[in-house]
Amino acid sequence: MKLILSVEPVRFPLTGIGRYTYELARRLQQSPEITDLQFFAGRRFLPSLPTAADQSGSGYGLKRALQINFLAVEAYRLLMPLLRKRALKGHGDFLYHSPNYYLPPFVGRSVATFHDLSPFTWSHCHAPQLVRYLQKELLTTLGRADALITDSQYTRRELAEYFSWPIERIHTVPLASSAEFHPRKPQELRNTLARHGLEAGGYSLFVGTIEPRKNIETLLDAYCRLPLSVRTRWPLILAGYHGWQNETIHQRLETAQREGWARYLGFVPSEDLPLLFAGARLFAFPSLYEGFGLPVLEAMSSGVPVVCSNSSSLPEVAGTAALMCEPMDVNTLTSLLQRGLEDESWRSAAIEQGLQHAAGFSWERCAMETLQVYHKVLESR
Template identity: 60%
Template sequence: MKVILSINPVRFPLTGIGRYTFELAQNLKKLPQIEELMFFSGSRFVRDLPETTQFSGHTSSTSANFRGAILKSRVAVKIYRTTSALANRYALRGHASHVFHGPNFYLPPFDGPSVCTFHDLSVFTWAHCSPPERVRFMRKEIALTLKRADMLITDSEYTRQEIASYFSWPLEKIRAVSLACSSDFRPRTADELSPTLRKHGLSPGGYSLFVGTIEPRKNLDVLLDAYALLPQSMRQQWPLVLIGYRGWRSEKLHARIEAAVTEGWMHHLGFVDSNELPLLYAGARVFVFPSLYEGFGLPVLEAMASGIPVVCSNSSTLPEVTGDAAAMCEPQDVDTLSRLIATGLEDEIWRGEAKSKGLLQASSFSWRRCAEETAAVYREVIS
C-alpha cells in the first residue's frame, strides 16, 4: 500500500490529536504492508516528522494567536479555504495510487481514495463549549470532508455510532480504532518520583489529580463542588492537583480555582512539560475525571497505565476505555462523586483492585495495534 498521511496536527508540545498523529506515523513506518509512506504538511510533502527542537513555546503561542485571529474573519476564512484547496489539489496531483489519510477531521480535494479520522462531534453536540468562530470553521470543513471521504475512522465505538446517527452516514463505512498512550506512563518508585514532585511541592501518593484543558466540557465545577464536600482534613492531606491549558469560557472557573488554592486544598500547575507529566500521574493517589463528553478519554488511560486508581463519569466513551477498572457515576452527581473520591483516597482494598484492573485494561491498548487497524482501513478503501 502507498499512503499519504497529513501531519498538520503535529505541533509541539504534543497534545491529543497531535500525539495521535505522531504515534500513528511512527508506527505506520514499521508496518511491512505499507510500501510507501509520505508525509504531507501544509500544502507540500516533507521528508519526515518534525522534531521537538524545531519548535518553541513562543512559536506555538504566536501561531495559535494568528490562527485565532484568522478564524474570526469570515473573509479571511473564505480566502484561506479557497487558496488552500487549490494549493493542496495542485500538490497532490499524480498521487491517486495512494490512500490519503487526514487524521484531524479535514480532507483536501484528492483524486485517490481518502480516509479521515473524526475524534468527536463536540462542535456539533457541545458547540456552546467552543469558540463560535472555531465551530463555524470546523462545521464547514467537516461537511466537505463527508463529501470527500471513502471511509471514516473514530477513536471509539461510541463516536462511531454517534457519527452514523448524526450525519446518517453508513455505519459500514466507519471503523473504530482505539488510541493508546506512551510507554512513559507506567508505575514508578518513590525514588523516581520524588525529585519532580518535590519541585511542585508534592509527595508520592500525596494528592488527587485531574489532567485536561480547563474548559466547561471537562465539568470541573462539579469536581470542585465534590472535593469541597470532603472533610477539611482529607482535603489538606490529599489536595487536588489540576494540570492543563487554560481553555475557552473558563474565567469564573479560574476564580474558583484561585480561591481553592488560597484555602490550601488545591494546586494548579497549568501546562507541564511532557517529561514531567508521566511522573505527576504516577505520583497521584487517585485520578479524577468527571468529563461531560469525550471522543476517547486518553487521560484515564494514562492514569490506569500509571497504576493509579481512577474515578470518572460514566459519560460518552469513558466506560469503553476503562472497562470495569474505574469507579463511575453520573457526570452531575456531586454527592456520589465526592463519595467515590473519598473511597479512592482511603479504601485500600478498592484501591488495590482498581490498580490491578486498570493496569490490565491499559495493557490492551497499543499504538502498534492502532497502526495495524488503521492500515486495515486503508486496505478496505483500496479494494
C-alpha cells in the same frame, strides 16, 4: 501500499489528537506493507516525522489570532484547500489519511479520523467562529471520505446516526497510552514533582483542557465537599492547556488555591506529564463528553486509580476498573473521590485491574487495525 499521512496535529500543544498522530506515524513507518510513506502538513510534504515542541512558536500565536477573527478564519478555510490540492497534485496513486477530521481536495482514495462530534453536539462549548469553521470543514470531509475512523464505538454510532452516514464505512480503532506512562518508584519522581511543588502520592490529578466540556466546576463542587483534612492532605492538581469559556473556573481555582486544596499548573511539558500521572494518588475525570478519554487510560497505565463519569465513550475506555457516576451527580462524585483516596482495599484492586485493562490497548494494535481500514478502502475500488 503508498500512503500520505497528515501530521499537522503534531505540534504545540500536543493534545490527544497530536499524540495519536505521532504514535500512529511511528508504527506506520515500521510497517512492511507501506512501500512509500509521505508526511504532509499545511501545504507541503515534510522530510521526516516532526516532534512537538514544549512551547509555542510564532505560528501558534498566529493560529490563535486567526481563530478569533471571522474573516481571517473564512479566508483560511477557502484558501488552504486550493493550496493543498496543488501540493498533492500527481499523488493520486496514494491513499490519503487525515488523523484530524479535515480532508483536502484529493483525486485518490482518502480516510479521515473523527475523534468526536463536539463541534456539532457541544457547539456551545466552542468559540462561535471556530464552530462555523469546523462544521463547514467536517461536512466537506464527509463528502470526500471513502471511509471514516473513530476512536470508540460510541463515536461510531453517534457519527452514523447524526449524519446518516453508512455505518459499514465507519471503523472503530481504539487509541492507547504511550510507553512513558507506567508505574514509577517515588525516587524516580522526586525531582520532577518537586519542580511543581508536589510529592509522590500527595495529590489527586486532573489533566485536560480547561473548558466547560470537561466538567471542572462539578469536580470542584465535589472536591470541596470532601472533609477539609482529606482535601488538604491530597489537594486537587489540574494540568492542561488554558482553554476557553473558563473565567469562572479559573476564579474558583484561585480561591481553592488560597484555601490550600487545589492548584492549576498550566500546560505541563510532555516529558513531565507521565511522571505527574505516576505520582498521583487518584485521577479524577468527570468529563461531560469524550470521543475516547485518553487520560483515563494513561492514568491506569501509570498504576493510578481512576474516578470518572459514565458519559459518552468513557465506559468503553475505563471498563470495570474505575469508579464511575453520572457526570453532574456532585454527591456521588464526592463519595467516589473519598473512596478512591481512602479505601486501601479498593485502591489495590483498582490499580491491578487498571494495569491489566490498559494493557489490552496498544499503539501497535491501533496501527494494525488502521492498516486494515486502508486495505478495505483500497479493495473497494
